[in-house]
Amino acid sequence: MIKSILAAVFLYLSITSGTANASPNWTGAYAPCARHADLLNREHMDLGVRISTSNTVLEREFKRAMDFWSQVLDVDWYEVASQDCSIQLVDGTPEVFAFNGGCACTTARSQFPREPGFQGWVAFNPMLASSPWEMFRDSVHEIGHLFGLHHNPDMSSVMFFSDFGQDASLEITDLKALAAMHRLRRGILDGGIPLLKK
Numbered sequence: 001m002i003k004s005i006l007a008a009v010f011l012y013l014s015i016t017s018g019t020a021n022a023s024p025n026w027t028g029a030y031a032p033c034a035r036h037a038d039l040l041n042r043e044h045m046d047l048g049v050r051i052s053t054s055n056t057v058l059e060r061e062f063k064r065a066m067d068f069w070s071q072v073l074d075v076d077w078y079e080v081a082s083q084d085c086s087i088q089l090v091d092g093t094p095e096v097f098a099f100n101g102g103c104a105c106t107t108a109r110s111q112f113p114r115e116p117g118f119q120g121w122v123a124f125n126p127m128l129a130s131s132p133w134e135m136f137r138d139s140v141h142e143i144g145h146l147f148g149l150h151h152n153p154d155m156s157s158v159m160f161f162s163d164f165g166q167d168a169s170l171e172i173t174d175l176k177a178l179a180a181m182h183r184l185r186r187g188i189l190d191g192g193i194p195l196l197k198k
Contacts, residue, residue: 030052033121039148050088069140069144092126110122122143149174152171156169175189
C-alpha cells in the first residue's frame with residue numbers, strides 16, 4: 001500500500017511539475033455552457049446540468065454527486081438538454097487526458113472557474129474502467145473543482161489528488177474554502193458534513 005501511494009505521489013508530482021505554467025482548462029469539441037458563470041455565484045445557485053455521456057452508469061453516479069453537493073452548498077440543480085447549462089458532463093477524448101503532457105491514465109478532468117476558457121465541463125475517460133463507487137467519488141471530486149476547490153493534501157478529503165480506495169468526504173479546510181466562495185447549507189460548518197456513501 002505504501003509503495004503504491006509513493007508511486008502515485010511521484011507520478012502526480014511529475015505531471016504537475018511539467019504543467020505548472022499551463023492553464024488548467026482543457027478544450028474540446030463540446031457544446032458550450034451559456035450559464036457557466038453561475039458557478040461563480042456567492043449566493044443561492046440554480047444550476048442546469050447537461051448530461052452528454054453515453055455511459056448510463058456514469059450518468060447515474062454524476063447525478064448522485066450533484067445531489068451530494070446540493071447538501072453542502074446552497075444549490076439546486078436540474079437537468080437540461082441544451083446549451084442553457086452551467087455544468088456539462090462529457091465523454092473525454094484522448095487529447096483531453098494527454099493535454100499538455102498530462103497522463104492518459106487520469107480517470108476524469110474538470111475545468112477551473114476564473115481561468116481562461118472555462119465552460120463548466122467535466123470529462124471522464126471512456127478508455128478506463130471504473131466501478132460505480134469510483135465514478136461517484138470522482139464526480140464529487142471534479143464537481144468540487146468546478147466550485148473552485150483545489151487539491152487537498154489530506155488523504156481523508158475527497159479533494160485529495162488521487163483515490164487510493166480510502167474512505168473520504170469533505171474536510172474542514174475544504175468547507176472553509178467553499179464558504180469563502182459560496183453560500184453553504186445551514187449547519188454544515190457545525191459538523192453536519194454529509195458522508196460519501198457507497
